[in-house]
Amino acid sequence: xxxxxxxxxxxxxxxxxxxxxxxxxxxxxxxxxxxxxxxxxxxxxxxxxxxxxxxxxxxxxxxxxxxxxxxxxxxxxxxxxxxxxxxxxxxxxxxxxxxxxxxxxxxxxxxxxxxxxxxxxxxxxxxxxxxxxxxxxxxxxxxxxxxxxxxxxxxxxxxxxxxxxxxxxxxxxxxxxxxxxxxxxxxxxxxxxxxxxxxxxxxxxxxxxxxxxxxxxxxxxxxxxxxxxxxxxxxxxxxxxxxxxxxxxxxxxxxxxxxxxxxxxxxxxxxxxxxxxxxxxxxxxxxxxxxxxxxxxxxxxxxxxxxxxxxxxxxxxxxxxxxxxxxxxxxxxxxxxxxxxxxxxxxxxxxxxxxxxxxxxxxxxxxxxxxxxxxxxxxxxxxxxxxxxxxxxxxxxxxxxxxxxxxxxxxxxxxxxxxxxxxxxxxxxxxxxxxxxxxxxxxxxxxxxxxxxxxxxxxxxxxxxxxxxxxxx
Amino acid sequence: xxxxxxxxxxxxxxxxxxxxxxxxxxxxxxxxxxxxxxxxxxxxxxxxxxxxxxxxxxxxxxxxxxxxxxxxxxxxxxxxxxxxxxxxxxxxxxxxxxxxxxxxxxxxxxxxxxxxxxxxxxxxxxxxxxxxxxxxxxxxxxxxxxxxxxxxxxxxxxxxxxxxxxxxxxxxxxxxxxxxxxxxxxxxxxxxxxxxxxxxxxxxxxxxxxxxxxxxxxxxxxxxxxxxxxxxxxxxxxxxxxxxxxxxxxxxxx
Amino acid sequence: xxxxxxxxxxxxxxxxxxxxxxxxxxxxxxxxxxxxxxxxxxxxxxxxxxxxxxxxxxxxxxxxxxxxxxxxxxxxxxxxxxxxxxxxxxxxxxxxxxxxxxxxxxxxxxxxxxxxxxxxxxxxxxxxxxxxxxxxxxxxxxxxxxxxxxxxxxxxxxxxxxxxxxxxxxxxxxxxxxxxxxxxxxxxxxxxxxxxxxxxxxxxxxxxxxxxxxxxxxxxxxx
Numbered sequence: 001x002x003x004x005x006x007x008x009x010x011x012x013x014x015x016x017x018x019x020x021x022x023x024x025x026x027x028x029x030x031x032x033x034x035x036x037x038x039x040x041x042x043x044x045x046x047x048x049x050x051x052x053x054x055x056x057x058x059x060x061x062x063x064x065x066x067x068x069x070x071x072x073x074x075x076x077x078x079x080x081x082x083x084x085x086x087x088x089x090x091x092x093x094x095x096x097x098x099x100x101x102x103x104x105x106x107x108x109x110x111x112x113x114x115x116x117x118x119x120x121x122x123x124x125x126x127x128x129x130x131x132x133x134x135x136x137x138x139x140x141x142x143x144x145x146x147x148x149x150x151x152x153x154x155x156x157x158x159x160x161x162x163x164x165x166x167x168x169x170x171x172x173x174x175x176x177x178x179x180x181x182x183x184x185x186x187x188x189x190x191x192x193x194x195x196x197x198x199x200x201x202x203x204x205x206x207x208x209x210x211x212x213x214x215x216x217x218x219x220x221x222x223x224x225x226x227x228x229x230x231x232x233x234x235x236x237x238x239x240x241x242x243x244x245x246x247x248x249x250x251x252x253x254x255x256x257x258x259x260x261x262x263x264x265x266x267x268x269x270x271x272x273x274x275x276x277x278x279x280x281x282x283x284x285x286x287x288x289x290x291x292x293x294x295x296x297x298x299x300x301x302x303x304x305x306x307x308x309x310x311x312x313x314x315x316x317x318x319x320x321x322x323x324x325x326x327x328x329x330x331x332x333x334x335x336x337x338x339x340x341x342x343x344x345x346x347x348x349x350x351x352x353x354x355x356x357x358x359x360x361x362x363x364x365x366x367x368x369x370x371x372x373x374x375x376x377x378x379x380x381x382x383x384x385x386x387x388x389x390x391x392x393x394x395x396x397x398x399x400x401x402x403x404x405x406x407x408x409x410x411x412x413x414x415x416x417x418x419x420x421x422x423x424x425x426x427x428x429x430x431x432x433x434x435x436x437x438x439x440x441x442x443x444x445x446x447x448x449x450x451x452x453x454x455x456x457x458x459x460x461x462x463x464x465x466x467x468x469x470x471x472x473x
Numbered sequence: 474x475x476x477x478x479x480x481x482x483x484x485x486x487x488x489x490x491x492x493x494x495x496x497x498x499x500x501x502x503x504x505x506x507x508x509x510x511x512x513x514x515x516x517x518x519x520x521x522x523x524x525x526x527x528x529x530x531x532x533x534x535x536x537x538x539x540x541x542x543x544x545x546x547x548x549x550x551x552x553x554x555x556x557x558x559x560x561x562x563x564x565x566x567x568x569x570x571x572x573x574x575x576x577x578x579x580x581x582x583x584x585x586x587x588x589x590x591x592x593x594x595x596x597x598x599x600x601x602x603x604x605x606x607x608x609x610x611x612x613x614x615x616x617x618x619x620x621x622x623x624x625x626x627x628x629x630x631x632x633x634x635x636x637x638x639x640x641x642x643x644x645x646x647x648x649x650x651x652x653x654x655x656x657x658x659x660x661x662x663x664x665x666x667x668x669x670x671x672x673x674x675x676x677x678x679x680x681x682x683x684x685x686x687x688x689x690x691x692x693x694x695x696x697x698x699x700x701x702x703x704x705x706x707x708x709x710x711x712x713x714x715x716x717x718x719x720x721x722x723x724x725x726x727x
Numbered sequence: 728x729x730x731x732x733x734x735x736x737x738x739x740x741x742x743x744x745x746x747x748x749x750x751x752x753x754x755x756x757x758x759x760x761x762x763x764x765x766x767x768x769x770x771x772x773x774x775x776x777x778x779x780x781x782x783x784x785x786x787x788x789x790x791x792x793x794x795x796x797x798x799x800x801x802x803x804x805x806x807x808x809x810x811x812x813x814x815x816x817x818x819x820x821x822x823x824x825x826x827x828x829x830x831x832x833x834x835x836x837x838x839x840x841x842x843x844x845x846x847x848x849x850x851x852x853x854x855x856x857x858x859x860x861x862x863x864x865x866x867x868x869x870x871x872x873x874x875x876x877x878x879x880x881x882x883x884x885x886x887x888x889x890x891x892x893x894x895x896x897x898x899x900x901x902x903x904x905x906x907x908x909x910x911x912x913x914x915x916x917x918x919x920x921x922x923x924x925x926x927x928x929x930x931x932x933x934x935x936x937x938x939x940x941x942x943x944x945x946x947x948x949x950x
Contacts, residue, residue: 015662322667323660323667359660361653362651362653363616363653365619366647368620385529389530410530413528414533417537420522421540423519427517445658446658446664457492460495461486461499462486462514465514468503470513471512471514473513
C-alpha cells in the first residue's frame, strides 16, 4: 500500500537520525516537566480540563449561530469576513485581498491553518514576497522545511544548524552559535521587513462571537507586529476556533499556555476587534478574517469524531507522545504531527491517503490524559482504525473508509476469532503450542529484531488450575 | 464487599497468562484463595477481544468477547491479573457491545470487573508479611493501569508492604514500554526504539527485578532484555508479575 | 463565496448536537484558579503581580505617589537612552515638562505613516500608562488608543509602563467584568506579561526577539 510504504520510509529515516531524536527527547522532557509544574494538583486539573472541555463543547454545539454572530459583530466593527469551504478557496480569497490592495510583501505570524492550506507556496508562486516572522517559522522557512511541531516548529534543529543556516543566507553577518546573538540577528533582519511590509497575515487562537474579537497568543511580539505595523491585516482561521463569550477566554487561555509550554501566560495576549479608527494613529486600516472549513464541518457531522474539533492546538498531546518523541514531526509528513495529527489528518485528507498514521500509536493514553480539553484521542485513533478496515463503519463520512482492509489481514483475524471463540479450537491450539513450543521460530518479523521470541509454557494455566483444585463454576 | 457470606470471584486469566505466564495466574489465584476467597476459573476462557479491537477488527473482537462473556454469568466480581485486559472488559466492552442484544450483560460485567492489585487492596485490604531476602526492584506500571484503570497506586502500596523490598524509581516512569499489542509487530521499529529506551531506564535503576501488573509489558521488556543480553553478554534484571512476586515472598506465612 | 458560507452553515446545522446539562450551562465565573473565598488584598495583589512579573525578567519598582516622574528623570539618562516616546496625553505632558534636555522626547501625535522609520530605528523607550494589571498571571492590561497608540508598547526596545496599584485585579476574568470589556470593545486590547521572548532555538530562552527587550513596570500608589 502506497501510503504505508511512504510512512515506513519516513519512520526509518527518522529513527536513524540520532541527533534529531536527542534534540526532541530533551525538549519534550522539558516541556512535560514545565506543564506538570503548572498543574500541581491533579484533582483541580481534572476540574479545569472538564471546564475547558465544556466551553469548547458549547461552542461547537452552537457553531453555526456563533459563526453568524461573529460575522455580524466583526462586520459591525469594520472587519470583513470571508468564508472558504476548501484550501483552494481560502488561498484564492487571501490572494485577491492582497491583489486589490496592491500588496506584494507580507509578514506572517505563526498560523497552522496557513500551513494546512499551503498558503505560502500559493502566494510565492504568484510573486508575493511572504516572510515568516516567528523565529521558529523563520528558521524552517530558510531551510525550506515544514514545521516539525505545532508550537515549537524548529525544535528538530540545534543551534549549530541554525547558525549555519543564518550564515548561509546572511553571509554579511558574522557566524555565531550563541542563542542571544542569533536572536538579535533575526530581530535586525525582520525589523526591516515589519517596517516595510504591505500586509500582515496571522492565525487566530480564539474568535469571540459575543464581541467580534480575534485573540492571538504569542511570546515574541511578531504576531502583534504583523497585525499592527502593516496597513492591511488578514487573519485566517479554522471555523472551529469560534467561542461564545469573552468570559470563556480567560480559562481557555490559561489551559492553552500552561499545557503548551508550561507558562502561566504568554508574553502577549493580543485581542483585535477593529481596524484603525478615526483619530487612531496606527494599526491596519483594513482587517479581514478568512474562515476556513476544509473538511471541519464534515467532521462535525459525526457525533464521536467531532470531539476532534475541540482542539485548541496547544501541542500537549504531541509533547507527551512516546512515539512522537522517537520520530519527531517530519516522519508524519503532515501539517499536524503526533496524536492530534493522527486523528485530524486522516479525517481531513481521507483514510486512503493518511489512514496509516493511526498505526503509529501504542494506545498508551498519555495524549488523552494531557489534553486540556479532554479529547479522547486514543479512542478516536482506535475508531479510525476501525473505519480504515470497514467501509460501512457507523455510516462514517470520513473519505476512504475501508480502504485499508486487506484480504490477508482479514483472514488472519477471522482465524484468530475462530480459535478464541471456539473452545475446541482453542484447546487444540494451546495443546499444539505447548507441546511443540520448541518449534517456535527464533525470528519473527520486526519483533525479534529487538527481542527474543516468547515461548509457550509447558502447561497452560487452564491445565494447571485443575491439578491445583480450583473450581470451574 | 461488606457481606458476611464468603467471597467468591471469577478469575479471568487472559490469553497471554494462560499460554505464556501460567505461573503468574496461578500465583494470583493462590493469593486470593489464601485470603479466603473462593476462586472460580471458568473453562474455555479465551480472550477479551482486545487485539482485534485495537486493530480495527471490531466484528471479530465482538465474536471473541461474546464467547468470553458467557463464562461470567453470576453476579460476582471478575478479577483479572492484567490492567490491560481488565480495561478492555471495563471500558471498551461497553463500547464494543453498544446497541447489541447483549449490551446489558456487557455493562454488568464491566461494572464488576477488577484488576488484581485493585481487588487485593480495595476489596480485600490484604496484609502482606515479607519472608524474602532483601531485594531491589523497579516497578513498571502498564499504561492501562496508570491511565485507563487508574490502579497503579495499588502495586506501589502492595510492594510498599514488603519490608525487605527496596523500590527504585526509573526515569520516565510513566512512559509506555512500546508493547501496544499488535503495534509491536505493525510498527516494529518504533516499538523497538521505545522498548530500548524503557529497558535502558530500567537497567539504570540497578534493580534485580522488574515487576508489573501486566504480562504484555513484561513479555516486551523481558524478551528485549534477553535479546540485549545475547548481543552484549550483559546481565539484565529479571521480570516478574506482581502476583508471582508476592506469592513467592509471602506464601509460607500461614 | 456566498455558496461557501451557505454550504458550511447548512452542514453545521444538519447535525443538531445536544449537550449534557453541565456543558450547556457551564459558566466560567467560578473558574478561579484559587479558592473563591480568598480574594487578595492590595498588598497581596502587588506581591503576586511583582513575583510573577519578575519571574519572566520584568523590572518592577514600587514607588509612592508621583515618584514615578522622579524615577524616570533619574534613571532614563543613566541608562543611556537617547530618544523617549510618550503619549499625546497628560502623562506625556508631565514627562516632557520634567525631563532634562539631554533626552530627545517624541510625542506620538502623528499618523504612523509619517514617521514609521524614525519609530522603528531611533526610539529607545516607549512610556505608556496601563488600565490595570492581573495579579494572578503578572499581566499588564493595555487598551491602546488615540493618545497612546498600539506600537508604543511594541516597537521601542524598552517599554516603561506606569501602573496604579489600585487598578490591580486578581484575575483576567475579574478584569473583563470590572472594565466592562464586553460593551466597550476596544480596537485592540493587550495583556502584556513580560519582555518579548522566544525559546525557538533549543528551548533556550532569549529576550527581545521582536518586541521590547526590557519591560519596566513602575507601580505607584495613587490615593
